[in-house]
Amino acid sequence: MPRSAAQATQTTLAKAINMGLRAAMDKDPKVLVMGEDVGKLGGVFRVTDGLQKDFGEARVIDTPLAESGIIGTAIGLALRGYRPVCEIQFDGFIYPGFDQIVTQLAKMHARALGHTKLPVVVRVPFGGGIGAVEHHSESPEAYFAHTAGLRVVSCSNPVDAYFMIQQAIDCQDPVLFFEPKRRYWEKAELDQSMTPDPLHQARVVREGDDLTLVAYGPMVKTCLEAATAAEEEGRNLEVLDLRSLSPLDTDTLLASVRKTGRVVVVHEAPVFLGMGSELAARISEKCFYHLEAPVLRVGGFDTPYPPSRVEEEYLPDLDRVLDAVDRSLAY
């Protein structure tokens, strides 16, 4: 991807999404932003900062506090030809909207035999690591990846954040857009003129031969740090940023596995029936003879998300990732 240093600026992930939303709203007057506190306040994470001032209250809608209402009315607006981008304030608050997402949003295109398109984006700040109270640190992505009719993506860095939100808005299908809230303040150089990868394409963000770490969203950075630490011990780890959870870019994934023969999947979500389960199953089926070790998973424990004083123990970190790397390499 060529880049022009002159155009690149240091941008936080939250600001990059804001810029992406702004670009999409500039391009298409049908794009709306709606959610709790997204207007004057700019959202609790300031992701929609300034949008209402520039695009007006008809396009940046402070909604009543009811998530089912947000999704349900977004569906109606989409039926009328709009492209709503809904903000769910925190991951743990999405469940009142779960019914509308799963029974209505996901299925309507199929039920209507393709007559009806629902280009709705549901933005979800997700994951832990910010010391929040309960219901503010969850990773519910597997519920949605399990639901036919939805697309599920997660950005891990400001550059992807900027482009992926626009690609999600352009998509004719509903997209669940998971934002790594603990990475909102991470900065990177953002060149808005570059050509982005397709929305559903995974990316090798660090090349290596010994083992593939597979992650998405907030855990990509953790895995990169783990790979750097492992390098000091002479281990050369590949890191794959999945970017899209549904559909999966299995070609990129399997190519990496065939090269390294060892895989550790890392996510904050509980391991049981999490994304790692599906990845392990697919890798086992497609790369059985390439594997030197079983696919291992590092994730949250299968408990409710704990109080924040122990969340650092609950969440996968560099040491737990390296522990799994050791176990894989021991086979």
Next chain:
Amino acid sequence: MEESDRGSGPLGVTVPRTTAIPSAGSTQGVPVTVESAAGVAPPAPPDPSLVQLLTPEGERVEHPDYSIELSDEEYRGLYRDLVLSRRIDTEATALQRQGELGIWASLLGQEAAQVGSGRALQPGDYAFPTYREHGVALTMGVDPLNLLGLFRGVNNGGWDPAEKGFHLYTIVIGSQALHATGYAMGIQRDGAENAVVAYFGDGATSQGDVNEAFVWASVFNAPVVFFCQNNQWAISEPLERQTRIPLYQRASGFGFPGIRVDGNDVLAVLAVTRAALAAAREGQGPTLIEAWTYRMGAHTTSDDPTRYRVASELEEWTHKDPIDRMRKYLTAQQFADSAYFDSIDAEAEELAIHLRQGCRDMPDPDPLTIFDHAYAEAHPLMDEEREQFAAYLSSFTEEAS
């Protein structure tokens, strides 16, 4: 709730009283006290503010706020819609009994509520039905044969909602109230002079989505009419299990007008819905219409209402039949003669033949079509699974040959 409390409602009132848009209904509800909330709640008293323009005997009555004057042809047209709606229903019920449909949700008794409200809609308006709005579908120009697809199990409707202005049937109770409200918010943003009707039943008024839709429509002043067909029963649960106050009075708590109309009086339903839609189009926001009617049949063909309701209730409502009263009115006014009624019956029979034949000829979908519309854009998992399934299916053909 004793049976004596049921059916003592306002339908017997032939001289309508007050309440019109935008007054938000009286506050005759039972005051909630610790005592009454803790014990068995007393029934809400019958509410007198029922809009009626045509009595069960087929006589026109005046209402201070609502009136309707139609051409002879329009009166006859409403009668025709009522008869055809009922014929769709009886034919579909028969087809279910013959094994051609898996299930059917009958509209029997609710024809006037559906035809009256459906005929109030204008081009550019949009209706969001439950799964029982066969009469509304008829008025919106949906081929009734399309309605059978869902119940036969070959598709989920199949018509183009945008082309008809009639959304697909919605099974999850109350979900569509939010879709209707969002659609109405889109109309606002387009600056269009159109309005939306959200259909739901008495049971749905307990759903969060319906109440959230009331909040949304109210605070955004959305041009949506909430049309509740209170048919007194949510499968086996009576109205008293859903509410302690007349449903239309709930609107006042949300800040918009509510009105109760005789749901078996097609003229009153048409007049009230027209007024509510006009108010919505003019920027006056939402209205809740409670159409007071009765589900004469079972909830669906799988239901057995003899387990939970008494026959006397049915008899009482039989006297309030929506088609009978319209026929009496047309006859008395000499708007129609027996030749006309015969011609409508003949048309209804033709429709029944269309449904019978069309239903039996409706092919089962090709198994591979299940992948066709899961996503609007290309999706590798769909391609992969379709390919694998096709190979699997064709392996049987190869074995056979």
